[in-house]
Amino acid sequence: MTGEKRIAGIELGGTKIVCGIATGAGDVLQRTSIPTRGPEETLIDIKNWLEPRLDDTIGVGIATFGPVYVDPASPRYGHIGATPKTAWRDFDLLRAIREWTELPLVLDTDVNAAALAEIRWGAANGHRNVVYVTVGTGIGGGIVSNGRAVHGLMHPEIGHMKPRRLPDDDLDGMCPFHGDCFEGLAAGPAIGTRWGKPLNELPADHPAYAMEADYLGQLAVNLLLTASPTKLIFGGGVMKCTELLPMIRDAAARHLNGYLDFAALGIGLEELIVTPGLESNAGLLGAAALVIDAS
Amino acid sequence: MTGEKRIAGIELGGTKIVCGIATGAGDVLQRTSIPTRGPEETLIDIKNWLEPRLDDTIGVGIATFGPVYVDPASPRYGHIGATPKTAWRDFDLLRAIREWTELPLVLDTDVNAAALAEIRWGAANGHRNVVYVTVGTGIGGGIVSNGRAVHGLMHPEIGHMKPRRLPDDDLDGMCPFHGDCFEGLAAGPAIGTRWGKPLNELPADHPAYAMEADYLGQLAVNLLLTASPTKLIFGGGVMKCTELLPMIRDAAARHLNGYLDFAALGIGLEELIVTPGLESNAGLLGAAALVIDAS
Numbered sequence: 001m002t003g004e005k006r007i008a009g010i011e012l013g014g015t016k017i018v019c020g021i022a023t024g025a026g027d028v029l030q031r032t033s034i035p036t037r038g039p040e041e042t043l044i045d046i047k048n049w050l051e052p053r054l055d056d057t058i059g060v061g062i063a064t065f066g067p068v069y070v071d072p073a074s075p076r077y078g079h080i081g082a083t084p085k086t087a088w089r090d091f092d093l094l095r096a097i098r099e100w101t102e103l104p105l106v107l108d109t110d111v112n113a114a115a116l117a118e119i120r121w122g123a124a125n126g127h128r129n130v131v132y133v134t135v136g137t138g139i140g141g142g143i144v145s146n147g148r149a150v151h152g153l154m155h156p157e158i159g160h161m162k163p164r165r166l167p168d169d170d171l172d173g174m175c176p177f178h179g180d181c182f183e184g185l186a187a188g189p190a191i192g193t194r195w196g197k198p199l200n201e202l203p204a205d206h207p208a209y210a211m212e213a214d215y216l217g218q219l220a221v222n223l224l225l226t227a228s229p230t231k232l233i234f235g236g237g238v239m240k241c242t243e244l245l246p247m248i249r250d251a252a253a254r255h256l257n258g259y260l261d262f263a264a265l266g267i268g269l270e271e272l273i274v275t276p277g278l279e280s281n282a283g284l285l286g287a288a289a290l291v292i293d294a295s
Numbered sequence: 296m297t298g299e300k301r302i303a304g305i306e307l308g309g310t311k312i313v314c315g316i317a318t319g320a321g322d323v324l325q326r327t328s329i330p331t332r333g334p335e336e337t338l339i340d341i342k343n344w345l346e347p348r349l350d351d352t353i354g355v356g357i358a359t360f361g362p363v364y365v366d367p368a369s370p371r372y373g374h375i376g377a378t379p380k381t382a383w384r385d386f387d388l389l390r391a392i393r394e395w396t397e398l399p400l401v402l403d404t405d406v407n408a409a410a411l412a413e414i415r416w417g418a419a420n421g422h423r424n425v426v427y428v429t430v431g432t433g434i435g436g437g438i439v440s441n442g443r444a445v446h447g448l449m450h451p452e453i454g455h456m457k458p459r460r461l462p463d464d465d466l467d468g469m470c471p472f473h474g475d476c477f478e479g480l481a482a483g484p485a486i487g488t489r490w491g492k493p494l495n496e497l498p499a500d501h502p503a504y505a506m507e508a509d510y511l512g513q514l515a516v517n518l519l520l521t522a523s524p525t526k527l528i529f530g531g532g533v534m535k536c537t538e539l540l541p542m543i544r545d546a547a548a549r550h551l552n553g554y555l556d557f558a559a560l561g562i563g564l565e566e567l568i569v570t571p572g573l574e575s576n577a578g579l580l581g582a583a584a585l586v587i588d589a590s
Contacts, residue, residue: 129447
């Protein structure tokens with residue numbers, strides 16, 4: 001029965017917006033992609049595409065870049081927070097969509113939504129404690145605990161924790177807030193600035209890989225020791241370098257130094273730390289998952 | 296009605312075990328304290344005190360030091376894991392208690408239980424996203440997300456994340472697994488080794504305080520950026536030095552560097568980072584809270 005429902009989804013990313021109609025079975029029936037510009041003009045494009053397609057849908061899921069206020073009890077619910085995309089700062093995203101539809105609206109971060117979609121249809125199917133990390137122009141993460149996305153004061157912002165710096169890394173770090181946090185040292189812009197090229201244009205034995213894997217391995221350890229997931233998914237543009245994933249597992253094992261007894265737990269790092277099961281539709285399906293989970 | 300229930304609780308600590316009978320209103324009716332020795336002899340003492348007092352109780356809550364297997368679906372559920380207390384390693388705690396009672400048994404880490412008790416009767420009353428950190432002979436933490444204790448692969452082991460080392464700290468670190476993780480650098484034994492005295496025997500302007508506050512401030516940041524709690528509670532023996540708490544808040548603010556917009560969130564660090572509301576009965580009440588939450 002769930003499979004027959006139709007759900008509208010909006011995935012707001014820093015460079016593009018994906019809108020679509022999905023089914024409860026995780027099939028994408030229609031989709032479009034819109035370049036991200038200022039909020040007013042972008043929202044007009046979203047409305048023009050989506051509004052005529054809402055007739056048979058049960059709700060609109062919105063999976064957005066953060067920071068965003070996700071607490072429905074907050075007067076700022078649905079507002080974008082202090083993003084580097086300054087035109088979007090304080091923009092009341094939820095209200096802008098509410099202007100043209102009475103359907104239920106459910107909003108969360110893109111990464112919390114992706115974690116829920118991976119649980120429903122992807123690499124974490126059936127799991128209840130899952131972390132989804134994206135490594136791209138930034139580093140973000142969604143956390144699902146006991147089957148529900150983690151919210152509270154805000155939402156997870158895992159990319160702004162700080163790793164131990166590697167001694168041979170002299171990059172100051174690219175984060176405007178923290179310099180050398182995980183995002184500042186290991187997201188795409190840090191790789192590009194440090195080595196002059198993106199990772200996928202460097203050979204797999206280039207020291208860039210070992211450094212990237214070490215930082216992401218440290219991040220994996222922090223996540224295993226806080227959220228205690230049974231699936232830890234690494235996605236995003238940087239992870240398209242497929243050599244990286246096994247190196248991250250090795251780095252995580254090195255930093256854990258035997259503290260988690262994987263033999264006793266009956267699981268290996270190969271099962272625990274994985275890449276996404278959903279490809280380019282992950283964000284859109286994440287938006288749909290928000291509506292299904294709330295209905 | 297909840298208040299009239301009687302619940303048995305067992306808090307297993309590294310140096311002592313507290314057993315007691317509590318009410319659903321959070322009152323402790325009877326309690327005793329037993330020194331922790333090997334598991335067999337300690338369990339006999341627990342049985343001798345508790346078994347005759349179980350008649351009117353609805354269940355037995357067990358709040359234990361970790362690591363402990365907390366997944367009821369695991370064949371190791373209720374076993375102690377790789378603890379430095381070697382006599383307890385692999386001990387089947389739950390089975391040892393099951394031998395003398397048919398009552399419902401609910402088990403969790405001492406710190407997850409303490410977080411639930413603080414939510415029910417203490418400093419986090421009514422909150423749904425809470426972290427409870429204890430800084431004593433080790434550093435542990437319980438996490439409650441959406442009202443439920445965080446479990447998964449294991450349970451949170453936040454003390455084994457690694458902080459950025461301070462340049463004037465030449466301690467190798469005391470953790471047998473990781474050396475200079477948070478526990479290795481900032482728990483009681485690290486303070487004692489580094490300065491030759493516990494914190495409470497040093498003057499408040501001693502550099503030990505600033506160093507301790509910086510490490511715990513970094514830990515606070517990692518927890519705010521993952522679990523996103525609306526209450527972050529610091530308890531344990533080291534926190535009895537009351538000068539420390541405001542210094543931890545300052546250190547957290549310094550490391551966050553404006554990333555969380557507390558003005559927009561309508562909360563100050565004074566409300567967010569606090570000490571426990573429950574005193575010496577926190578563990579015992581935590582054990583009782585486990586039974587109430589499960590019933």
